[in-house]
Amino acid sequence: MAHNGSGNDGEKGAAARRMPGEAPAAGGLGLWVDRHISWFFVLPAVFFLAAVLAFPIVYTAGLSLFRWSGAAATPPVWVGLGNFADVFAGDPGFRNSLFVTAYFTGVSLLVEVALGVGLAQLLNREFVGKGIARTLLILPVAGTPVALALVWRHMYNPSNGIFTWFAEILRLPPQRWLADSISVIPSLILFDVWQWTPLIMLITLAGLVSLPADIYEAAQIDGASPWQSFWRITLPLVRPTIVAAAMLRFMDSVKTFDQIYVTTQGGPGIASQTLNLYVFDQAFQYLHFGYASALLIVLFFVILAGNVMLASIRRGRE
Amino acid sequence: MMGSWMDQGRRRFGRRAFFYAALALVLIVFIFPFFWMAFNSFKTHEKILEYPPAFVFAPTLDNFKNVLWQTPVLKFTWNSVVIAFGSLAVGMALGLPAAYGIARYGHRTLALGILVCRMIPGISFLVPWFIVFRALGLLDTYTGLVIAHLVITVPLITWIMIGFFEEVPVELEEAARIDGCSRAGVFLRIALPLVRPGLVSAAILALIFTWNSFLFPLILAGVKTKTLPVVVYSFMTFDYLDLGGVYAASTLVTLPVVILVLLVQRQFIRGLTLGGVKG
Numbered sequence: 337m338a339h340n341g342s343g344n345d346g347e348k349g350a351a352a353r354r355m356p357g358e359a360p361a362a363g364g365l366g367l368w369v370d371r372h373i374s375w376f377f378v379l380p381a382v383f384f385l386a387a388v389l390a391f392p393i394v395y396t397a398g399l400s401l402f403r404w405s406g407a408a409a410t411p412p413v414w415v416g417l418g419n420f421a422d423v424f425a426g427d428p429g430f431r432n433s434l435f436v437t438a439y440f441t442g443v444s445l446l447v448e449v450a451l452g453v454g455l456a457q458l459l460n461r462e463f464v465g466k467g468i469a470r471t472l473l474i475l476p477v478a479g480t481p482v483a484l485a486l487v488w489r490h491m492y493n494p495s496n497g498i499f500t501w502f503a504e505i506l507r508l509p510p511q512r513w514l515a516d517s518i519s520v521i522p523s524l525i526l527f528d529v530w531q532w533t534p535l536i537m538l539i540t541l542a543g544l545v546s547l548p549a550d551i552y553e554a555a556q557i558d559g560a561s562p563w564q565s566f567w568r569i570t571l572p573l574v575r576p577t578i579v580a581a582a583m584l585r586f587m588d589s590v591k592t593f594d595q596i597y598v599t600t601q602g603g604p605g606i607a608s609q610t611l612n613l614y615v616f617d618q619a620f621q622y623l624h625f626g627y628a629s630a631l632l633i634v635l636f637f638v639i640l641a642g643n644v645m646l647a648s649i650r651r652g653r654e
Numbered sequence: 655m656m657g658s659w660m661d662q663g664r665r666r667f668g669r670r671a672f673f674y675a676a677l678a679l680v681l682i683v684f685i686f687p688f689f690w691m692a693f694n695s696f697k698t699h700e701k702i703l704e705y706p707p708a709f710v711f712a713p714t715l716d717n718f719k720n721v722l723w724q725t726p727v728l729k730f731t732w733n734s735v736v737i738a739f740g741s742l743a744v745g746m747a748l749g750l751p752a753a754y755g756i757a758r759y760g761h762r763t764l765a766l767g768i769l770v771c772r773m774i775p776g777i778s779f780l781v782p783w784f785i786v787f788r789a790l791g792l793l794d795t796y797t798g799l800v801i802a803h804l805v806i807t808v809p810l811i812t813w814i815m816i817g818f819f820e821e822v823p824v825e826l827e828e829a830a831r832i833d834g835c836s837r838a839g840v841f842l843r844i845a846l847p848l849v850r851p852g853l854v855s856a857a858i859l860a861l862i863f864t865w866n867s868f869l870f871p872l873i874l875a876g877v878k879t880k881t882l883p884v885v886v887y888s889f890m891t892f893d894y895l896d897l898g899g900v901y902a903a904s905t906l907v908t909l910p911v912v913i914l915v916l917l918v919q920r921q922f923i924r925g926l927t928l929g930g931v932k933g
Contacts, residue, residue, distance in 0.1 A: 370837050376751070376838070377752065377758075380748045381764060381768070381808065384748050385767045388779060389770065392782040396781060470919075471916060472684065473684050474919075475685070475912060478862055478911050478922065480865070482868045482907070483904035487690060487694075489890075490694075496707070498707045501705065501706050501707055530684065539926075590775065615781075619780070620873060
């Protein structure tokens with residue numbers, strides 16, 4: 337309600353000073369609108385949120401209490417909390433997808449943050465072609481995920497993909513990449529790291545640029561090595577930026593769909609089926625709309641918990 | 655004295671060389687899949703299947719010719735353009751006033767709602783929408799797809815623009831008020847022109863992310879409104895035998911994005927970092 341603060345001061349003064357020709361169109365109504373203008377600014381977005389956020393949440397919560405195939409002819413059957421009981425009582429698909437999501441998101445987030453901060457440190461200096469280098473590095477973030485996923489899928493092909501050839505050149509044991517249930521997640525993580533490390537780098541770089549140079553000069557005079565000044569000065573100072581970037585990445589990482597759907601469809605078997613893909617399958621493959629809704633509610637709380645955890649890292653040491 | 659100076663010079667040169675070598679390696683790693691995509695799109699299907707991968711071959715344009723003239727790709731490109739610009743326009747109409755309202759009048763609850771919207775996976779909107787869209791006859795229509803993509807554009811535009819509106823000096827707006835400008839007038843005539851650089855950043859990001867979007871059209875679009883990413887994907891599933899087509903179609907859908915980013919790199923990068931730091 338902070339918007340009321342600036343609401344009335346100067347209101348009458350401005351109205352009184354208004355030239356006759358510049359009066360608002362509909363006199364009283366115009367003034368009333370103007371006084372409550374802050375609500376008119378946000379009203380469209382509020383309607384939007386009601387339609388795309390509030391309605392789906394309420395609808396999903398309701399639907400999660402039914403069993404329904406989605407067919408218009410057969411009405412939903414009330415099952416109460418039955419769907420949730422099924423989710424937690426040992427649906428192996430759910431447990432698997434929870435594990436896959438934690439594995440995929442956790443490892444790629446850690447690698448991306450470490451590499452992204454390292455790359456930002458590398459690029460945080462003046463050199464010829466800096467602008468071009470930054471632009472080229474950011475292309476994986478902008479490229480169409482489906483197209484990139486198709487390319488990666490073929491690069492990972494065990495019989496004729498270029499990665500298979502690289503592995504042969506490096507004399508690594510033969511890899512089956514996406515086709516093997518052990519190596520599929522690491523392979524997907526590598527793809528994700530390639531695609532999203534540049535974003536972490538970019539955000540961290542923006543944080544690094546804003547650091548004052550004189551602290552480093554002082555540290556150097558005091559005899560700090562570059563390594564020490566990175567750990568003792570740079571890292572603590574840019575930590576809020578890094579955590580913000582990590583939170584952003586976490587939100588999107590849990591949502592990852594295109595890349596996995598196009599490369600493996602959750603396979604082989606269910607080895608790379610994240611929660612997101614599991615819900616998708618339950619809803620649009622098996623038409624278990626009620627069960628999928630229950631899973632969505634759970635997924636929402638998983639994301640919320642992850643964000644609260646990351647936020648507490650940010651707050652914890654400040 | 656002389657020796658240590660030369661030593662220092664040599665060390666500096668060594669460090670410089672090491673830096674450029676590391677930079678080159680990093681660039682090669684991140685650009686390679688793009689290069690490989692474009693490179694393979696000039697190979698025949700048989701050449702693509704060759705092992706070890708062929709680096710020397712007679713380039714052909716047949717893949718592009720096939721994709722462009724033998725399939726209705728141009729029609730699907732039009733769908734992508736309509737949906738991207740449609741959801742950009744509506745997203746601006748909803749997001750700009752909202753961002754201004756949050757920046758100037760502090761509607762924190764709304765800001766939180768927008769953030770939650772940004773947080774939730776697309777699939778959570780998809781289940782209820784699919785059911786409602788089916789009932790309302792909105793499946794496979796431009797209207798339905800534009801509405802769906804607002805979930806991407808509105809939070810994006812709002813989030814980026816809050817920061818830009820906050821930087822508009824309040825004094826300017828107050829001066830305009832004293833001169834008899836209404837509050838809506840201040841927004842339209844003072845604030846909006848001042849945040850034009852931000853508008854460009856937000857618009858580019860919104861366009862790219864809707865252009866790239868796959869999950870929504872996969873479920874909500876049909877034969878009439880299919881967008882490019884869905885079509886590119888279907889090349890893989892139905893025409894797996896034509897890898898040349900897959901590579902050419904992938905190149906065609908990615909090319910406009912790459913060109914756009916290269917053209918407006920500064921605005922694109924600023925949009926990304928702002929969204930990140932704020933998020």
